[in-house]
Amino acid sequence: MISTKQNPATFLRSRVAALLAAVGLGVGILFASMHPAHSSEAAVAIAAPVLDEPANGAHQETAVLAGGCFWGVQGVFQHVNGVTKVVSGYSGGQPQTAQYETVSGGQTGHAESVQITYDPTKITYGKLLQIYFSVAHDPTELNRQGPDSGTQYRSAIFPANDMQKRIAQSYIAQLDKAHVFSSPIVTKTDALKGFYPAEAYHQNYLTLHPDAPYIAINDLPKVENLKRLYPTLYRDKPVLLSVASQE
Template identity: 60%
Template sequence: MNKFVVAAGTLMLSAWAWMGLSTAAENAVKLPAPAFDLPKGTESARETAVFAGGCFWGVQAVFQHTQGVLNAVSGYAGGQQATAHYDSVGTGRTGHAESVQISYDPKQISYGKLLQVYFSVAHDPTQLNRQGPDSGTQYRSAVFYTSPSQKEVAERYVAQLDAAKLFHGKIVTQLAPLTAFYPAEAYHQDYATLNPGSPYIARFDLPKIANLKSVMPEVYLDKPVLVSSQTAR
């Protein structure tokens, strides 16, 4: 995702289709729940998860439509504060990944269930340093865990999915401790909801929300939880 892609609109979308580029949104995979998970309600009243999987617009939108999510913020993780802004991250040389910080109620949804949404609907975990038309380390698949228990759930789930061979390739998702999360610029927040007519959003992100409703209806939330609604309180 970059300014050129957004501005190019329909012409660039036609070029992508001609080249046969696939997207995670078109290839959602129905996955089993994690065999090992943190029981609901055993954590605090509010927990945090941080996932990266391509352009943060679509990942944010998916989790804004997930029941039990209290807030989902687009931002950057994996690099330093000095380079945590869009123009620098876009070079692919900062160590950052476009990420989404998810605040959730563990009494309503478990960390493992969030991982199930992430691997099934939010992105394609077999693509290395790219998602659809977006390429570079800033678009890598990554789980930034915030605790040893999150690390264990993520490690076991990746092993479970690889063993089940439900994807067309091996999962390449990076598992790394979260050192810091930096919110992205205000214009990136709620982008998919605020710009449904954007050719990029229509082509790559709205299908992810539709797939969430189709593949995991038990967690689908029709009205998204927006960052703007949180700051308005």
């Protein structure tokens, strides 16, 4: 699969993204001028998972999810009650290849991912997966999301432990059996080898650049769908990542 980030226009995008972010123009302006975006990740109302994590007294756990460009996925989960931190990054490959330009080649094994830190007394892993499958991305698209294609945009869950793996696999089977999507779910549960934070200019991208065409077309509707489908889980003020907290 060829990533839209690797043709001439988007190669330039990766080179100037940090500069564009710094001056507030938004990398989507350059991208959209040559490749008009379209949103194909419509929200779908789905039931909560039958199997979920039990109460264990812990107040902090993490989840690693991949569902296309990490800008939108991070932006969605930053608006979820009970979530305390969301980091855009890479998972699935080796640490030495966890750089944006390298990952964008589609050959590293990495997927653009987010690491979600959450309080399981306020929101469960299963609820996070409900938002992931219904709002954050389209789990029936293979190696692509919206205008982006390539294995780095695949739908994947990286369980942190056996419980998360059982919940994820059980939920996929539950949703497929109920035929809530028009096509089978292609989401894979892959072993969590590590999570590597993305470059600083990728963090909080949706919040910092809401007027960028890529964000406005592909990602802001996801936040609105979160608010519409899960009003009790929605928080209006996003929990933003301090770049220093990545270190």
